[in-house]
Amino acid sequence: MAHVLGQNQYGKAENRIVRVRRDSGRHEIKDLNVSVSLRGAFDDVHLTGSNANCLPTDSTKNTVYAFAKQYGIESAEGFAALLARHFVEHTERGVVHSARIRVEEYGWERIRTADRAAEAGDSGHSFVRSGQEVRTTEVLYDGDRFRVVSGLKDLVVMNTTDSEFWGYLKDRYTTLRESYDRILATQVTARWAFDFHGRDGRPQPEWNHSYQEVRRHLLEAFADTYSYSLQQTLHAMGTRVLDHRAEVDEVRLELPNKHHFLVDLAPFGLKNENEVYFAADRMYGLIEGTVHREGVTPVIPVS
Numbered sequence: 001m002a003h004v005l006g007q008n009q010y011g012k013a014e015n016r017i018v019r020v021r022r023d024s025g026r027h028e029i030k031d032l033n034v035s036v037s038l039r040g041a042f043d044d045v046h047l048t049g050s051n052a053n054c055l056p057t058d059s060t061k062n063t064v065y066a067f068a069k070q071y072g073i074e075s076a077e078g079f080a081a082l083l084a085r086h087f088v089e090h091t092e093r094g095v096v097h098s099a100r101i102r103v104e105e106y107g108w109e110r111i112r113t114a115d116r117a118a119e120a121g122d123s124g125h126s127f128v129r130s131g132q133e134v135r136t137t138e139v140l141y142d143g144d145r146f147r148v149v150s151g152l153k154d155l156v157v158m159n160t161t162d163s164e165f166w167g168y169l170k171d172r173y174t175t176l177r178e179s180y181d182r183i184l185a186t187q188v189t190a191r192w193a194f195d196f197h198g199r200d201g202r203p204q205p206e207w208n209h210s211y212q213e214v215r216r217h218l219l220e221a222f223a224d225t226y227s228y229s230l231q232q233t234l235h236a237m238g239t240r241v242l243d244h245r246a247e248v249d250e251v252r253l254e255l256p257n258k259h260h261f262l263v264d265l266a267p268f269g270l271k272n273e274n275e276v277y278f279a280a281d282r283m284y285g286l287i288e289g290t291v292h293r294e295g296v297t298p299v300i301p302v303s
């Protein structure tokens with residue numbers, strides 16, 4: 001029986017790149033992990049051993065670094081779009097039909113020191129990695145349209161009250177006690193899709209501002225929602241983003257329920273009044289869902 005070559009893509013993954021802007025004494029840095037995937041006329045490469053249509057992954061890596069020098073990195077999304085367009089439009093004989101660029105971005109803040117506060121307020125060239133979270137984006141360009149899905153991961157949040165969970169289905173295996181005041185903690189993975197295709201003449205969104213605002217709305221919704229389940233909180237977070245950010249069409253959230261179990265202190269003659277918890281790192285409930293505008297077909301893949 002014949003076998004068929006199915007979907008395939010290739011490119012250099014995880015190009016780690018730090019770009020320093022030294023225009024003034026106040027340096028700016030971007031710290032990225034860029035992965036390139038090319039899709040196109042690569043059947044012969046797989047089937048016959050001919051590499052005539054194969055742009056080496058090494059060249060794709062070099063392009064990432066050269067573009068960082070030539071064009072700078074204003075935003076993860078803008079940089080990814082530039083690369084995607086280049087591979088599709090400028091690879092010889094049009095062998096690349098579409099390009100997918102994934103970027104992870106790691107944040108840095110300036111270090112403030114007492115010495116430097118006297119001069120400029122903070123340091124022009126000393127940085128500390130900020131937070132734990134990672135900014136993400138994925139740009140897909142097919143020669144006609146862009147599809148941009150941005151996001152974040154590893155954003156860890158906790159509410160120490162305003163969370164209940166009760167009234168659920170109970171079967172013969174249910175042992176969970178109903179809770180009227182519990183800790184709600186999660187490690188947010190969020191992705192959001194933009195209403196931007198690059199072909200109706202609209203300028204690209206202000207990616208960095210958009211990111212900061214989406215992040216803010218996710219956090220504010222988490223904090224402001226009196227929660228009866230993590231599912232309800234998920235919906236509130238997605239809705240809050242869509243309500244405030246017109247450029248976003250769809251939000252997908254993956255929220256592990258980082259369980260905090262009250263420790264039984266009775267054996268020690270102590271009463272635990274919601275003060276001492278065991279923070280379990282696994283197993284965890286995993287709550288996932290998409291919130292999107294009516295009439296919009298969701299594009300963020302469910303993994």
Ligand SMILES: O=c1[nH]c(=O)c2[nH]c(=O)[nH]c2[nH]1
Pocket residue numbers: 165176228229230231257285
């Ligand atoms: O917010 C929650 N949603 C659930 O579906 C669930 N299931 C569970 O055991 N605890 C919780 N908490």
